Amino acid sequence: MGFMDFFKKKNSGDVAKDRLxxxxxxxxxxxxxxxxxxxxNDIIQVISKYMEIDAEGLDIQITQTESESNNGTVPALFANIPIKDLKHSC
Amino acid sequence: MSEVIVITSGKGGVGKTTTTANVGTGLAQLDKKVVLIDTDIGLRNLDVVMGLENRIVYNLVDVVEGNCRIKQALIKDKKYPNLFLLPSAQTRDKSSVNPEQMKKLIEDLREEFDYILLDCPAGIEQGFQNAIAGAERALVVTTPEVSAIRDADRIIGLLEANEIGKIDLIVNRLRMDMVKRGDMMSVDDVCEILSIDLIGAVPDDEQIVVSTNQGEPLVGSNALAGRAYENICHRLIGEEVPFLDLNAKEGFFAKLAGVFKK
Structure with missing residues (x-):
């Protein structure tokens, strides 16, 4: 691997970590x-009742988050739902 | 007062047997009375790593089936009179023993020994279930590779589900030159991913191959891996030991204290 490649490519160690x-x-x-x-799809259906959302841009994933009650981490469902238009005030 | 520790990994070839041999020998060096149990029925190897393969008469299956008394099957180490090996059977399979029998065996050994170390086979099937049945603590061995870490994560989940009280991580076969140039995950990376307590990091060391060739565990020697194992033993008995600077050999690398901070 050339000297300049070192700066262009992402280190394989980081690639491994992200994949894992x-x-x-x-x-x-x-x-x-x-x-x-x-x-x-279910989330899209429910939210769509109240506002217009960008179904394409919707992203959900299960990750970990710091628990508030004890010190450990707990699994959490994160949903990033871009709103296109608030239909009307709910 | 005795503690029962299973050494496991999920994936094969990451260094369970080498770790068992070195940690067992290291604890014996600290004047603990130790027995190593090879639970890999059909593929025994702890005997050769310990250099005791010529002394086997009876094995684990013989004890469980009542063909001999426990004492007859225990092999005393060449160097340390307070270190014993209970070898596995080579010509049987995992179903020759069940978890209940393992629990009973361990209860009997508890009276005699300070530490009972169980060398677990690879996989998550019956051999694994046998090995963890009587254990109250686990050392999970992994290497900084995706496959080994993925399997370790699965194993940790199974150990937790089986209510193993304390689970510690050993990161084995670290190549600091590769970590340095970013082509290997660091100890910190592995700990972050698996989120369990680290009890030791062992560098990839040629001397491990040499010591296995000779059937003499490396622990206690001046080799970097030997010192890493020695530190693990101190931590096992509850002492606080700073993590080794695995870059010491290279000399010119900056101190890696940051990498091993916890």
């Missing part, structure tokens, strides 16, 4: 991509 993080989330949750897709 994603992999373990699905391993731990035991959630198949199909199940995740189903959850995503």
């Amino acid at each position: 993080k994603l992999l373990l989330v699905s391993d731990r949750a035991d959630c198949s991509p199909d199940v995740m897709e189903a959850i995503k």
